[in-house]
Amino acid sequence: MYNFQYYNPTKIFFGKDQIKELDNILPKGKRIMIVYGGGSIKTNGVLSQVEEALKGNEVFFFSGIEPNPHYETCIKCVEELKNNGIDFVLAVGGGSVIDATKFIVAAFYYENKNYWEILETNGKYIKKAMPFGTVLTLPATGSEMNSGSVITKKETLEKRAFHSQLCFPQFSILDPQVTFSLPDKQITNGIVDTFVHVIEQYLTYNVDNQIGDRFSESILSTLIYCGERVFLDKTNYDIRANLMWAATLGLNGLIACGSPEDWATHMIGHELTAFYNLDHGVTLSIVLIGVMNIMKEEKKDKILQMGERVFNIYEGTIQERIEKTIYATESFFKQINSPTRLCEVGLDEKAIEPIVKRMLDRNWSLGENGTINYEKVRLILEDRL
Amino acid sequence: MYNFQYYNPTKIFFGKDQIKELDNILPKGKRIMIVYGGGSIKTNGVLSQVEEALKGNEVFFFSGIEPNPHYETCIKCVEELKNNGIDFVLAVGGGSVIDATKFIVAAFYYENKNYWEILETNGKYIKKAMPFGTVLTLPATGSEMNSGSVITKKETLEKRAFHSQLCFPQFSILDPQVTFSLPDKQITNGIVDTFVHVIEQYLTYNVDNQIGDRFSESILSTLIYCGERVFLDKTNYDIRANLMWAATLGLNGLIACGSPEDWATHMIGHELTAFYNLDHGVTLSIVLIGVMNIMKEEKKDKILQMGERVFNIYEGTIQERIEKTIYATESFFKQINSPTRLCEVGLDEKAIEPIVKRMLDRNWSLGENGTINYEKVRLILEDRL
Numbered sequence: 026m027y028n029f030q031y032y033n034p035t036k037i038f039f040g041k042d043q044i045k046e047l048d049n050i051l052p053k054g055k056r057i058m059i060v061y062g063g064g065s066i067k068t069n070g071v072l073s074q075v076e077e078a079l080k081g082n083e084v085f086f087f088s089g090i091e092p093n094p095h096y097e098t099c100i101k102c103v104e105e106l107k108n109n110g111i112d113f114v115l116a117v118g119g120g121s122v123i124d125a126t127k128f129i130v131a132a133f134y135y136e137n138k139n140y141w142e143i144l145e146t147n148g149k150y151i152k153k154a155m156p157f158g159t160v161l162t163l164p165a166t167g168s169e170m171n172s173g174s175v176i177t178k179k180e181t182l183e184k185r186a187f188h189s190q191l192c193f194p195q196f197s198i199l200d201p202q203v204t205f206s207l208p209d210k211q212i213t214n215g216i217v218d219t220f221v222h223v224i225e226q227y228l229t230y231n232v233d234n235q236i237g238d239r240f241s242e243s244i245l246s247t248l249i250y251c252g253e254r255v256f257l258d259k260t261n262y263d264i265r266a267n268l269m270w271a272a273t274l275g276l277n278g279l280i281a282c283g284s285p286e287d288w289a290t291h292m293i294g295h296e297l298t299a300f301y302n303l304d305h306g307v308t309l310s311i312v313l314i315g316v317m318n319i320m321k322e323e324k325k326d327k328i329l330q331m332g333e334r335v336f337n338i339y340e341g342t343i344q345e346r347i348e349k350t351i352y353a354t355e356s357f358f359k360q361i362n363s364p365t366r367l368c369e370v371g372l373d374e375k376a377i378e379p380i381v382k383r384m385l386d387r388n389w390s391l392g393e394n395g396t397i398n399y400e401k402v403r404l405i406l407e408d409r410l
Numbered sequence: 411m412y413n414f415q416y417y418n419p420t421k422i423f424f425g426k427d428q429i430k431e432l433d434n435i436l437p438k439g440k441r442i443m444i445v446y447g448g449g450s451i452k453t454n455g456v457l458s459q460v461e462e463a464l465k466g467n468e469v470f471f472f473s474g475i476e477p478n479p480h481y482e483t484c485i486k487c488v489e490e491l492k493n494n495g496i497d498f499v500l501a502v503g504g505g506s507v508i509d510a511t512k513f514i515v516a517a518f519y520y521e522n523k524n525y526w527e528i529l530e531t532n533g534k535y536i537k538k539a540m541p542f543g544t545v546l547t548l549p550a551t552g553s554e555m556n557s558g559s560v561i562t563k564k565e566t567l568e569k570r571a572f573h574s575q576l577c578f579p580q581f582s583i584l585d586p587q588v589t590f591s592l593p594d595k596q597i598t599n600g601i602v603d604t605f606v607h608v609i610e611q612y613l614t615y616n617v618d619n620q621i622g623d624r625f626s627e628s629i630l631s632t633l634i635y636c637g638e639r640v641f642l643d644k645t646n647y648d649i650r651a652n653l654m655w656a657a658t659l660g661l662n663g664l665i666a667c668g669s670p671e672d673w674a675t676h677m678i679g680h681e682l683t684a685f686y687n688l689d690h691g692v693t694l695s696i697v698l699i700g701v702m703n704i705m706k707e708e709k710k711d712k713i714l715q716m717g718e719r720v721f722n723i724y725e726g727t728i729q730e731r732i733e734k735t736i737y738a739t740e741s742f743f744k745q746i747n748s749p750t751r752l753c754e755v756g757l758d759e760k761a762i763e764p765i766v767k768r769m770l771d772r773n774w775s776l777g778e779n780g781t782i783n784y785e786k787v788r789l790i791l792e793d794r795l
Contacts, residue, residue: 026425026647026648026651026652026655027425028424028425028426028428029422029424029425030421030422030423030424031421031422031424032419032420032421032422033418033419034417034418034419035417036415036416036417037414037415037416037417037667038415039413039414039415039416039667039668040411040412040413040414040668041413043413232648233648233652234648234652235631235632235635235636235652235656236628236629236632236652236655236656236659239627239628239629239631239632240625240628242624242628243621243624243625243627243628244621244624246620246624247620247621247624250620251620262411263411263617263618263619266411266668267411267618267619267620267621270411270621270667270668271620271621274621279664282422282424282655283424283425283651283655
């Protein structure tokens with residue numbers, strides 16, 4: 026078990042009708058900027074619940090945060106905060122809105138006005154951030170309970186991440202009822218995103234981390250249990266609640282404590298999104314199966330453990346159990362309607378070389394052992410044609 | 411799944427040689443009071459590591475915190491803080507030392523000088539507390555990552571608890587290596603204490619909390635895995651590390667999120683400690699088996715689930731599987747040398763009536779459904795003769 030540090034001060038308000046808690050959480054008389062994306066929070070009633078709970082404060086609005094939020098849009102919001110004397114930001118939305126808000130609150134106080142430096146330096150020089158909270162509407166990224174953010178510069182299509190302990194939300198409100206109105210596609214993407222977050226922190230090599238492994242397996246088992254039921258029982262509150270809490274715990278730092286991490290699937294997936302504009306979740310279900318197939322020797326011990334504990338696979342030779350576990354993972358993605366091959370999203374072998382070239386140009390060595398170079402990336406993607 | 415709030419800002423530094431991190435965590439030039447119990451931190455080298463890491467600060471010492479820490483001792487420490495102009499407290503020890511420190515830092519700023527009121531009002535009127543950190547030496551209570559404390563008034567033998575969000579440790583340092591020098595008995599007590607903390611938050615009734623249940627089962631499985639090995643392999647770092655992290659996660663608020671709670675075993679156990687001066691862990695392994703036997707109808711669904719997921723019990727009728735699960739729990743306690751019957755600690759039927767009378771006098775109704783009255787308590791203890 027590796028040494029680790031763990032710190033997470035975000036306060037969670039979870040459950041039915043928790044949005045009204047805003048009235049107790051925030052002192053009155055503040056100037057609050059509500060940051061959001063498109064119009065869905067208007068049509069599903071979330072915005073009106075938020076406005077009702079914020080009575081007694083002066084409320085401002087900034088809309089138009091994109092999926093894969095743009096640096097350029099965030100900068101406009103920073104100006105709006107300054108123009109309106111804002112002293113608290115409330116992000117209402119999914120991971121993109123929350124990621125954007127983290128950048129906005131850090132940029133607000135950034136001494137060097139070259140805000141892009143925040144992303145070039147992984148947040149190293151952030152000294153202060155405006156306090157903010159979130160009302161989560163889409164369970165997937167875990168951004169509601171971590172201090173990381175991914176921002177894209179539209180001008181160059183550069184996608185960069187930063188982290189700062191000053192960028193934890195003060196609080197996050199998670200009402201699973203708000204997910205009832207989400208399209209199936211977003212539920213699927215959220216399940217895949219959470220599943221692969223957990224896999225990146227789990228499916229590496231064994232360091233005798235009993236707790237970390239079992240917590241990861243707990244989340245995977247919960248995702249499978251709920252994924253198999255969520256589209257058959259669309260008004261079941263507990264399924265939505267378990268999916269929402271699973272997504273938060275999948276990337277709040279806890280399950281990574283004491284273990285090595287991979288993140289190759291995410292890195293390759295990000296490039297597929299950048300080149301071919303695929304949903305993040307779609308890229309993950311495709312790439313993960315390729316990573317498992319090509320890296321199965323390095324990841325052997327953990328694939329076998331996952332087979333036993335998550336999929337109840339005990340029969341057969343080692344090789345057979347590995348194949349069965351990969352097949353079970355792919356079958357789960359298929360069951361929740363997430364693609365596992367490039368051809369399903371209209372891509373063929375011509376799609377591979379630009380990604381491989383990008384990896385070669387950057388001289389990246391991905392994975393928990395740094396062994397996934399551009400040639401392995403080619404094999405991973407060819408495996409998914 | 412129930413609504414819940416979760417908040418835990420304690421920063422954890424976990425792993426080999428983490429005590430030296432104190433040098434980075436605490437700014438220089440502070441006046442620090444080290445609070446500890448007996449002399450074990452001197453003989454096992456922990457105190458010298460702490461002193462080395464605190465160079466550059468002015469360091470004071472307060473020793474003599476008892477197991478089941480005394481109110482009267484804590485009050486003396488509050489005076490010492492005032493006399494020496496202390497601005498930070500470092501608890502070095504186990505749950506008793508940390509619990510005492512929480513009370514001390516709250517009392518330091520308590521406006522009403524009747525400090526006992528803190529315990530009579532469950533900390534409701536605490537407005538400020540001196541910041542403190544901990545160096546954990548005995549994994550068991552979880553106090554290093556929660557905001558609760560139990561204090562005993564020596565004068566009247568009243569044992570009371572309080573909670574306050576102002577009483578989370580700022581940080582806790584967990585180096586599993588410091589547990590190598592603990593006597594076997596303390597390791598056993600710590601495993602039992604953690605096991606029963608988890609059971610109190612898990613073995614109730616089903617609210618479809620997939621994540622909460624599976625996290626609880628993860629900790630129970632880890633305790634069994636490590637408990638079966640810790641005395642056979644006394645220098646195994648990973649076993650100690652998993653036990654230490656399990657103890658912290660067993661009572662840091664996380665696994666309770668969204669679930670009902672019991673705590674009857676602890677309440678009855680506290681009385682056994684008060685009347686017969688038994689170790690806390692010893693009372694828990696005895697009482698829990700009685701609670702499982704007498705309450706098996708109310709707890710049926712969860713006992714069956716625990717049987718399957720923790721002990722791999724799938725065969726037999728419902729009643730048979732329930733009996734097998736209780737037997738497996740008792741066998742585990744026996745395996746780690748914790749008693750499960752009153753006769754093993756020199757008590758007979760005469761020991762029962764004083765406890766029953768106390769329950770009757772207090773008109774207590776314990777358990778997740780409030781159905782454990784004094785008559786049930788008698789049955790529970792008679793089951794353990």
